[in-house]
Amino acid sequence: MPKQKPEPKRLLSKREKKQEKITSFLIVSIILGLLICLMIVAMQNKASRVQAVNKRSIYTKGVIIYVVNLKSPTVTVRYKAKGKVYEYTAAIDHRNFKPRNGDTIQLRFAANDP
Numbered sequence: 115m116p117k118q119k120p121e122p123k124r125l126l127s128k129r130e131k132k133q134e135k136i137t138s139f140l141i142v143s144i145i146l147g148l149l150i151c152l153m154i155v156a157m158q159n160k161a162s163r164v165q166a167v168n169k170r171s172i173y174t175k176g177v178i179i180y181v182v183n184l185k186s187p188t189v190t191v192r193y194k195a196k197g198k199v200y201e202y203t204a205a206i207d208h209r210n211f212k213p214r215n216g217d218t219i220q221l222r223f224a225a226n227d228p
Contacts, residue, residue: 166224176202178217189213191221195228 126134176193179201190203202221206213213219 163224163227166227167222170225171222172225172228173220173222175218176221178213178215178219181213181215187213189219191219193221193223195223198228200228 172195174193174195176191178189179192180190180203182188186205186207188203188205190201192199192201194200200223202223211219
């Protein structure tokens with residue numbers, strides 16, 4: 115059986131090209147809009163957590179259990195509050211402190227949300 119030649123691609127009309135551009139633009143716009151909404155929600159969430167810590171906070175000591183040294187070190191700290199053990203991961207200022215596993219650091223958390 116002889117091979118059949120594939121059909122040549124049909125050229126799009128001006129109207130179809132315009133419609134394709136509009137569709138692409140709308141898809142990109144929707145994706146960007148959703149990303150912006152997610153960023154706004156994340157920033158509001160962070161601001162409310164910072165406000166809660168500044169309003170009423172408790173100091174405690176935690177032990178560094180995991181360190182990732184990339185551009186800025188990220189540490190995971192285990193601490194105890196209200197009889198429960200928590201873990202928190204955050205980036206830290208590495209200019210004044212070179213974190214290592216097992217180091218003890220002081221941290222503070224919101225009294226109503228450890």
